[in-house]
Amino acid sequence: MANALKSRVRANYRFFLPYRLRWSDNDQYGHVNNSVYNFLIDSIVNSYLITHCGLVPNDPNPTKPIGLVVSSSCTYFSSISFPEVVDLGLRVNKLGNSSVTYEVGFFREGEDAVAAVGGFTHVFVCPEKRRPVGMVEEMRRGLEGVLVQEKAAL
Template sequence: MASVQALKSRLRSNYRFFLPYRLRWADNDQYGHVNNSVYNFLIDSVVNTYLIESCGLRPTDPNPSEPIGLVVTSSCNYFAPLTFPEVVDLGLRVNKLGNSSVTYEVGFFQQGKDTVAAVGGFTHVFVHPVERRPTAMADTMRRGLEKLVIEETASL
């Protein structure tokens, strides 16, 4: 796991997939910046967009024999405020890809800026859809996720 200092130094080039999101008025809290719960919503949105577009996830037509991903941990570190009506570019990478789990990292970038405003993510564990026991992820899922893997070279 990267240190907070390493996360704060992330740049756009540290991510492999991007999804733009225009912040809504309702995303702001009473203090005039994006509420922390919205960050979790956006992390979930960019991950699932990628899984649908690149990994064979079919939430509207699931295969009852394929494993499902359950979130087992999540986090977010905040470095600079984001606010409506900015457009935020959500950068996605995979920090760890196991047999039955994957750890995603999402960088939040103000459009046109190269430094992160926040870094968050979560870990999916793939489980049997009925028994809810860890199982290997589907091959299509793994191949898509492999394209996002970025190995940490050094900790700051």
């Protein structure tokens, strides 16, 4: 699996968001701290959901299903650090009735090789009961815009 992720290039992703790393993003070893990767993954996913899928942050009367993270991961191939600009690439690997699995590639500005690949799975639930429900059509249509279906191996 790690070899497949390491071979990812920009063309494998459908939506991009640049991020200028901050001094505080680095850890004592001079590279971006693991927790920052998770922050950036969450940022690009929610940016996409807001701009393309109808997500309304802090909705005072949430009636639409909400997405809860049920799993997350990140695999690192090379270090990134301040003051670099990182291009975050987003794709959806799996789109179910009530769940979606996102993948985010981390690319140094101007480079095609991936530095890291991470992501998480959202399960959409009823805001009150927190039980899985189907996602709304606007959300599904937006997510289909970044869905990548891998060709099956022969």
